[in-house]
Amino acid sequence: MSAAIExxxxxxxxxxxxxxxxxxxxxxxxxxxxxxxxxxAGKTTTVEILEGFRTRDSGSVLVLGADPxxxxxxxxxxxxxxxxxxxxxxxxAELTVAETVHHFSHYYSKPKDPDAVIELVGLTxxxxxxxRTLSGGQRRRLDVALGIIGxxxxxxxxxxxxGFDPEARRAFWELILALKAEGTTILLTTHYLDEAEALAxxxxxxxxxxxxxxxxxxxxxxxxxxxxxxxxxxxxxxxxQISENPTHDVIEIAARFNGDIPELTVTRPSLEDIYLTMIxxxx
Amino acid sequence: xxxxxxxxxxNIEIKQFLRQRxxxxxxxxxxxxxLFIFGSVFKDKIAxxxxxxxxxxxxxxxxGLVNSGFQQLAINIPIERDNxxxxxxxxxxxxxxxxxxxxxxxxxxxxxxxxxxxxxxGAIFFHLHLPHSGALWLxxxxxxxxxxxxxxxxxxxxxxxxxxxxxxxAVVSPFVIVLQFISGVFFIFSxxxxxxxxxxxxxxxxxxxxxxxxxxxPANFASQEVAHSWExxxxxxxxxxxxxxxxxxxMRSFKWSRQ
Numbered sequence: 256m257s258a259a260i261e262x263x264x265x266x267x268x269x270x271x272x273x274x275x276x277x278x279x280x281x282x283x284x285x286x287x288x289x290x291x292x293x294x295x296a297g298k299t300t301t302v303e304i305l306e307g308f309r310t311r312d313s314g315s316v317l318v319l320g321a322d323p324x325x326x327x328x329x330x331x332x333x334x335x336x337x338x339x340x341x342x343x344x345x346x347x348a349e350l351t352v353a354e355t356v357h358h359f360s361h362y363y364s365k366p367k368d369p370d371a372v373i374e375l376v377g378l379t380x381x382x383x384x385x386x387r388t389l390s391g392g393q394r395r396r397l398d399v400a401l402g403i404i405g406x407x408x409x410x411x412x413x414x415x416x417x418g419f420d421p422e423a424r425r426a427f428w429e430l431i432l433a434l435k436a437e438g439t440t441i442l443l444t445t446h447y448l449d450e451a452e453a454l455a456x457x458x459x460x461x462x463x464x465x466x467x468x469x470x471x472x473x474x475x476x477x478x479x480x481x482x483x484x485x486x487x488x489x490x491x492x493x494x495x496q497i498s499e500n501p502t503h504d505v506i507e508i509a510a511r512f513n514g515d516i517p518e519l520t521v522t523r524p525s526l527e528d529i530y531l532t533m534i535x536x537x538x
Numbered sequence: 539x540x541x542x543x544x545x546x547x548x549n550i551e552i553k554q555f556l557r558q559r560x561x562x563x564x565x566x567x568x569x570x571x572x573l574f575i576f577g578s579v580f581k582d583k584i585a586x587x588x589x590x591x592x593x594x595x596x597x598x599x600x601x602g603l604v605n606s607g608f609q610q611l612a613i614n615i616p617i618e619r620d621n622x623x624x625x626x627x628x629x630x631x632x633x634x635x636x637x638x639x640x641x642x643x644x645x646x647x648x649x650x651x652x653x654x655x656x657x658x659x660g661a662i663f664f665h666l667h668l669p670h671s672g673a674l675w676l677x678x679x680x681x682x683x684x685x686x687x688x689x690x691x692x693x694x695x696x697x698x699x700x701x702x703x704x705x706x707x708a709v710v711s712p713f714v715i716v717l718q719f720i721s722g723v724f725f726i727f728s729x730x731x732x733x734x735x736x737x738x739x740x741x742x743x744x745x746x747x748x749x750x751x752x753x754x755x756p757a758n759f760a761s762q763e764v765a766h767s768w769e770x771x772x773x774x775x776x777x778x779x780x781x782x783x784x785x786x787x788x789m790r791s792f793k794w795s796r797q
Contacts (some may be wrong), residue, residue, distance in 0.1 A: 306629060308795060331631040339629035344622030349557035350550065358550055361543060362632040385557075401626070 257320055259284045259409050259440040260305060265314035267300055274300045276464035277314070284408075287431065287441045289455035291448065293534055297464040298444040299342065302413055305442070306339050319408060335364050338407030340398045342414055348387035352378050355386065356400050363405030376400045376430060392423040396430075403434060410434060412443045416450060428453050448526045462534040476529035488518040540633045547632075547640025555644055565610055565648055569602050570655050576724065577664045584726060585762055588755055592667070595660035596754040597723035600746040602656055603682065604714055606649040607689030611641060612696040612710045617703030619796060628794040638694075645690050653682060666754060674753050677770070681749045684777045688742050691784035698791025722747045728764050735764060742780045745773045 260282040267275040275297045282288045290298050303309040305316060307323035307330070316322055321333050347355055356373055360366035373382050376396040381389060389397065395415060402410055412431070416424045431454055435441060445451055451458045452472045460467040460475070473479055483501040487494055487508065498504045501521050509516055556562060576598075577591035584590050618624050627637060660666030669675045700706050718724055720734050721743040727735065738744040751759065752768035760768050 308625065308628070331633060334629060335631040337629075339626075341622055341625060341629070344626060346618065346621045346623030346626060347554070349554045354550075354553070358546060359630065361546055362630045364631075405630070 257317075258282060259286070259319065260288075260442065261315075261317040262301075262305070263315045265301065265304065265316060266312045267297075267304065267309070268312055273464050275304070275311075278461065278464070278466055279314075280459055280466065280469065282440060282442060284440050285435070285438050286456045287435050287443065287454050289451040289458045290442070290444045290461060291446065291451045291458050291530070292444075292461040293446060296461045296534075298446075298461060299413055301461070302411055302442065302444055306337070306411055307334075335405060336408045338402035338405060338410040340395075340402040340410070340412045340415055343417070344398065348385065350386055351383050352386065352389070352397055352400075353382040355397070356404060359401050360404050365406050366404055367406050369404065372400045372404050375403075375433070377426060391418045392420065392427075395419070396427070399427075399430065403439075407439065409440045409442065412441065414444055414446070416445070416447065424450070448530055452526050460530065460533050467533045472526065475526065476524075476533055478524060478526065478529050481524050481529075484520075484522050486518070486520045486522070487516045493518070540636050541639065543632055543636035544639025545643070547636050548643030551640045551644040552647055555648070561610075561614075565605055566651055566655070569598055569605060569652055570659055573598050573656060573659060573664070577660075585759055588759055589665060590726070591664040592660075592755060593726060593751065594723070595656060595664055595666045596750040597718070597721075597747045598660075599653055599656050599754075600685065600721075600743060600750045601714075601718055601723050602652040603649060603685040603689050603746065604717070604743055606652055607645045607686050608693040608696070609710055609714050610645065610648065611690060611693030612700065613703075613706045615694065615697035616700045616706040619697075619793065620703035622795075624793075625795040641694070642690060645686060645693075649682070649686050667756075669753050677749070678753045680774070681746065681753065684774070684781065685742070685746045685749075688746075688777055688780045688784055691781060691788045692742075695784055695787035695791050698788070698793055717741060717743050720744075722751075728762060742777055745776050749773045 258281045260280070262281070263279050265275055265278045266273065278297070278301055280288075290301065292298050300309065304311050305318050305323060307318075307326060310324055316324065319333065319336055321329065323333070326333055350358075352373060353369070356369045360369045370379075370382075373379055376399055378393060378396055378400065381393060386394065386397065395418075399412070399415065402412070415431075416427050419427060428450070431441060431443070441454075443450075443454060455472055457469060458472055458475055459469045468475060470476070482497050482499055485496045485498050485501055485504055485508070489511075496504060505516070505519070505521065555565075573595060576594050580590040580594070582590055584593060615624075657666070657668065661668055669678055696710065697706075700709055717738070720730065720738040721727070721741065722730075722738075723743070727744070727747070730738075735744075748763065748768065749770070751763075752770060760766065763769075
């Protein structure tokens with residue numbers, strides 16, 4: 256089976272400014288793929304071209320084997336197979352959660368059970384609440400409910416957890432991982448590193464419309480190869496040692512202490528350190 | 539399938555409409571309120587057997603069609619474009635045709651409610667004579683249907699030209715009020731300066747009010763009209779032309795999202 260999404264040398268300018276400057280990527284079926292980058296890096300423009308909302312200037316795009324820029328009469332059949340969670344919306348304020356999810360289920364040929372979806376996103380207690388009374392996090396979960404109601408093969412999530420508290424974010428991640436377990440391909444944009452790290456199989460870091468690197472979260476920026484820093488306390492002062500072979504070095508140090516090393520830590524550069532270096536936020 | 543979804547859209551549109559108290563009051567009760575104010579202030583006879591309030595009710599029924607279609611859609615569609623409702627729908631397999639069927643159902647319902655309220659209040663308080671023959675009822679029916687259809691497509695067409703939902707009422711409401719002033723709703727059309735008469739004849743509301751007068755005023759009042767006739771054929775023709783042009787414009791200008 257072909258890849259879920261294939262993008263080759265995608266470009267899009269607004270008023271002479273190149274928002275997307277030659278992006279290429281391939282997303283396999285069943286994968287969670289994160290596009291990570293600062294605000295204005297071109298994440299939303301890229302995703303909205305893939306969703307069929309925006310036109311492109313050049314490059315080729317295939318989503319489920321079809322070009323979202325020229326769907327014609329096949330648009331409806333194609334949209335039946337994808338789910339879209341847009342950035343913040345404030346529509347349908349007067350409808351209830353249950354009314355909205357049930358209504359949207361009629362648009363699709365193989366909808367999930369609306370009540371099961373409401374349960375899955377954790378809104379069962381709010382099912383009869385008007386949408387305008389929902390908190391930001393609850394609203395976002397409703398957005399996801401509407402995105403997945405049609406049993407999509409690909410789910411697009413554009414900055415899904417912006418404005419969430421940490422607990423709501425954890426719950427949301429669980430939900431996304433559950434969808435992956437069902438086989439859904441997920442394309443996620445985010446500017447949260449921990450989100451990409453917790454969810455993504457692969458991460459594309461983009462900056463100023465270009466891909467800086469594509470890697471797994473563990474290997475991004477050569478992070479797994481980076482030297483470790485060993486830190487401990489000795490003679491009343493903090494000692495540091497940069498090490499290529501920390502296990503060996505720690506055993507050596509331990510020998511001097513006859514057991515426990517005081518205040519021992521072994522660290523590698525965090526994803527954040529790597530990322531900030533990549534997008535030029537440091538140095 | 540598309541038709542069934544259109545009915546479901548209609549149901550959702552009506553639910554949303556009725557739950558927004560401001561829009562219910564603004565769209566449904568405002569014309570009745572205006573009817574009371576104008577009808578109570580201006581009670582003079584303008585011709586033998588015809589009071590200004592009767593003349594005014596006929597114009598207000600025509601205005602009701604403008605309210606429920608043109609004004610409502612030209613204000614609400616830009617708001618739905620801004621809040622993401624249209625974009626969300628565009629991302630689903632739902633056919634745009636189902637969306638417009640839903641809008642048409644909403645317009646039709648609010649139009650029916652308005653027309654009935656105006657007819658009832660007009661008949662009870664302002665001596666409005668309901669049509670007394672089948673032929674007049676038939677004319678009334680096609681005027682309402684053609685007028686509503688015109689009003690709907692032109693509302694969708696204007697919505698496409700309005701940039702932001704927040705600014706929509708400020709563009710649409712003055713436009714409608716000015717149109718009412720120059721089209722023979724608030725003033726007697728034949729008493730307007732002739733340049734104003736000619737200008738307003740470019741727009742459908744003037745023809746719709748004239749058609750409504752032909753239904754609700756005595757037949758001999760036709761001699762008081764500018765053309766000394768009701769010009770029924772011309773009314774049908776001009777409204778039909780606006781319907782075709784409006785449909786074309788609406789298809790060209792409609793946008794699902796802001797950019």
